[in-house]
Amino acid sequence: MSKIKSLIRKTATPANTNNPILDNIANSDAPINMTANTPIEQTRWNGWGNININKKVSAHGAKLIKSHIGKTKKLNSVSLAQVLKTVPKSRLPTAITELKTVSIDQEDRLRHARGQSFPDWIAMHGGDFEVFPDGVAFPESTADVEILLKLASEHDLIVIPFGGGTSVAGHINPQKGSRPILTVAMSKMAQLIDLDNESQIATFGAGTQGPAVEAQLDTHGYRLGHYPQSWELSTLGGWIAARSSGQQSLGYGRIEQMFAGGTLVTPQGTLNIADFPASAAGPDLREMMMGTEGRAGIFTEVKMRVQHQPEEELFKVAFMPNWEVGKEVLRQAVQKNIRLSMLRLSNAVETDAHLHLGTTPSQFLAISTYLKARGLSSDKVMLTYGVSGDKAQNKLALTEFNKLLKQQGSVTGKITDIMGSVWAHGRFKFPYLRGTLWEKGIMVDTFETATNWNHIDEQMQQMQEAVQNALADEGEEVMAFTHISHVYKQGASLYTTYFFRAAQDHASTLSRWQKIKHAASSSLANGTATISHQHGVGRDHAPYLAAEKGKLGIQVTSDMLKSLDPEQRMNPGVLIED
Numbered sequence: 384m385s386k387i388k389s390l391i392r393k394t395a396t397p398a399n400t401n402n403p404i405l406d407n408i409a410n411s412d413a414p415i416n417m418t419a420n421t422p423i424e425q426t427r428w429n430g431w432g433n434i435n436i437n438k439k440v441s442a443h444g445a446k447l448i449k450s451h452i453g454k455t456k457k458l459n460s461v462s463l464a465q466v467l468k469t470v471p472k473s474r475l476p477t478a479i480t481e482l483k484t485v486s487i488d489q490e491d492r493l494r495h496a497r498g499q500s501f502p503d504w505i506a507m508h509g510g511d512f513e514v515f516p517d518g519v520a521f522p523e524s525t526a527d528v529e530i531l532l533k534l535a536s537e538h539d540l541i542v543i544p545f546g547g548g549t550s551v552a553g554h555i556n557p558q559k560g561s562r563p564i565l566t567v568a569m570s571k572m573a574q575l576i577d578l579d580n581e582s583q584i585a586t587f588g589a590g591t592q593g594p595a596v597e598a599q600l601d602t603h604g605y606r607l608g609h610y611p612q613s614w615e616l617s618t619l620g621g622w623i624a625a626r627s628s629g630q631q632s633l634g635y636g637r638i639e640q641m642f643a644g645g646t647l648v649t650p651q652g653t654l655n656i657a658d659f660p661a662s663a664a665g666p667d668l669r670e671m672m673m674g675t676e677g678r679a680g681i682f683t684e685v686k687m688r689v690q691h692q693p694e695e696e697l698f699k700v701a702f703m704p705n706w707e708v709g710k711e712v713l714r715q716a717v718q719k720n721i722r723l724s725m726l727r728l729s730n731a732v733e734t735d736a737h738l739h740l741g742t743t744p745s746q747f748l749a750i751s752t753y754l755k756a757r758g759l760s761s762d763k764v765m766l767t768y769g770v771s772g773d774k775a776q777n778k779l780a781l782t783e784f785n786k787l788l789k790q791q792g793s794v795t796g797k798i799t800d801i802m803g804s805v806w807a808h809g810r811f812k813f814p815y816l817r818g819t820l821w822e823k824g825i826m827v828d829t830f831e832t833a834t835n836w837n838h839i840d841e842q843m844q845q846m847q848e849a850v851q852n853a854l855a856d857e858g859e860e861v862m863a864f865t866h867i868s869h870v871y872k873q874g875a876s877l878y879t880t881y882f883f884r885a886a887q888d889h890a891s892t893l894s895r896w897q898k899i900k901h902a903a904s905s906s907l908a909n910g911t912a913t914i915s916h917q918h919g920v921g922r923d924h925a926p927y928l929a930a931e932k933g934k935l936g937i938q939v940t941s942d943m944l945k946s947l948d949p950e951q952r953m954n955p956g957v958l959i960e961d
């Protein structure tokens with residue numbers, strides 16, 4: 384036992400490489416920039432994240448995936464120079480190009496043409512971008528954005544608001560059409576503008592990325608607490624416009640609870656959304672504008688509800704005998720109001736995969752032997768949880784939660800506590816794995832939803848089966864596993880990760896993904912689960928939205944957007960199919 388502990392402790396330090404849990408910081412070349420927006424030229428033009436950061440996958444983890452999907456072969460990737468040659472001449476009129484905020488530089492246009500969806504990765508690696516924006520504007524103030532939208536109206540432009548470009552649902556991709564396209568990148572509006580200590584409201588430029596939000600608040604002793612896995616690069620404006628949810632939403636709330644109000648520049652004028660603590664004055668404009676995905680206008684300044692920095696923050700892991708009992712612990716904890724900041728439950732396949740992907744064979748053996756000796760079988764599931772607050776409050780929450788864990792036969796201890804810390808240290812490095820797997824010909828994507836507790840099992844099964852069988856016509860296996868990522872009293876979100884083999888070229892690999900995506904999306908169209916809990920709608924989910932909102936619901940949403948944007952110049956085709 385002490386040997387196992389020391390093995391895990393050793394591997395949990397940044398100086399070492401392999402770790403027992405997938406998300407760790409050891410396999411990287413540089414730390415994530417925790418202070419300011421990352422300049423776009425320091426990010427990968429055809430993949431995730433900072434060019435100086437990589438994450439290795441253990442040979443033994445890759446072997447596990449290949450044991451499901453078969454032998455893989457890497458897809459070719461084109462070079463930046465090759466793609467730059469395909470960027471056409473800008474169609475923007477000189478009245479726009481002569482603005483000091485606007486660039487028609489080819490690399491700027493290329494770097495703002497795609498997000499992080501699977502089709503985006505195929506386009507970027509295959510070199511077939513299809514369409515580029517005709518220019519990219521970098522406004523520095525609300526007044527700049529107002530001028531841009533006025534000129535866009537005068538010159539009949541399409542306008543695409545761009546936050547961090549981390550969309551995984553095709554939110555920011557320009558489409559073919561006769562109107563010139565101006566992408567409005569918010570990266571220069573990244574400052575804390577005002578902090579009302581009494582009301583705990585911080586006003587930020589909407590283009591502020593996660594680390595820059597927290598670093599600027601931290602100097603005043605505050606925190607927002609919104610940590611999507613894309614935190615390194617995604618922005619306040621993108622979170623609000625796509626209704627994001629962070630890993631600690633249980634403690635800090637979803638973006639809906641954090642966004643108090645702000646300024647939205649629309650083609651019909653500037654809308655100031657008041658930041659009342661609550662209001663009974665009719666339909667809530669704040670709610671109505673969240674989730675508009677760039678179709679209503681551009682958020683320029685946003686008022687966020689912030690909290691004091693917690694005195695203590697802890698992340699822990701427990702192993703449970705099986706999914707059923709793990710799920711019961713989550714449900715009871717949230718329904719009993721135990722003040723945890725996060726709860727996540729991996730199913731048995733995901734638990735096994737995580738343990739493989741983050742370990743060497745000897746580490747895996749050591750952990751498996753330890754868990755087996757404590758009575759857990761291959762049905763075991765991994766539960767990750769956290770507390771964030773003052774020490775007394777955390778202690779109380781952990782005491783109550785430990786009681787629940789014990790009642791349900793959990794395995795916890797120093798080793799699992801270390802695993803929790805390792806997870807916390809490395810949680811924003813996980814997206815880097817996608818590039819590593821891509822290089823091996825292993826394609827990976829995710830799919831997520833939310834449903835009530837009484838539908839969780841049925842929905843997870845439907846989603847996984849749909850994904851696993853989607854390539855049966857080609858005789859291809861898809862490996863899939865799921866976790867519950869966010870919990871509510873009423874239900875929870877389900878997040879499925881799947882792996883499949885690259886085909887012989889980019890087009891047929893995309894066609895494989897399309898089959899999987901369609902099968903997974905259709906498995907939700909029964910009215911009990913949403914098409915997205917956190918990634919938003921974009922273009923990829925738009926065809927499935929009517930199944931959830933109904934014809935009248937789509938009409939109401941569409942009419943509301945048209946009232947702000949009658950010419951449909953703001954990001955058309957996103958959210959609602961036009």
Ligand SMILES: Cc1cc2nc3c(=O)[nH]c(=O)nc-3n(C[C@H](O)[C@H](O)[C@H](O)COP(=O)(O)OP(=O)(O)OC[C@H]3O[C@@H](n4cnc5c(N)ncnc54)[C@H](O)[C@@H]3O)c2cc1C
Pocket residue numbers: 431498499543544545546547548549550551554555569589590610611612613616617618619620621622623624625626627628629630675676677678680681682683814917918919954957
């Ligand atoms: C690796 C990875 C992990 C992820 N994990 C999570 C997660 O844990 N939780 C989660 O919620 N999401 C997650 N996402 C999805 C994505 O990060 C979110 O949708 C996020 O909210 C997008 O923010 P962004 O700033 O990158 O916006 P973008 O991708 O640039 O834009 C998204 C949408 O918002 C609009 N928009 C952006 N800024 C503005 C603005 N200022 N005004 C008006 N409209 C605007 C755009 O037009 C577009 O429609 C993940 C994505 C990746 C790649």
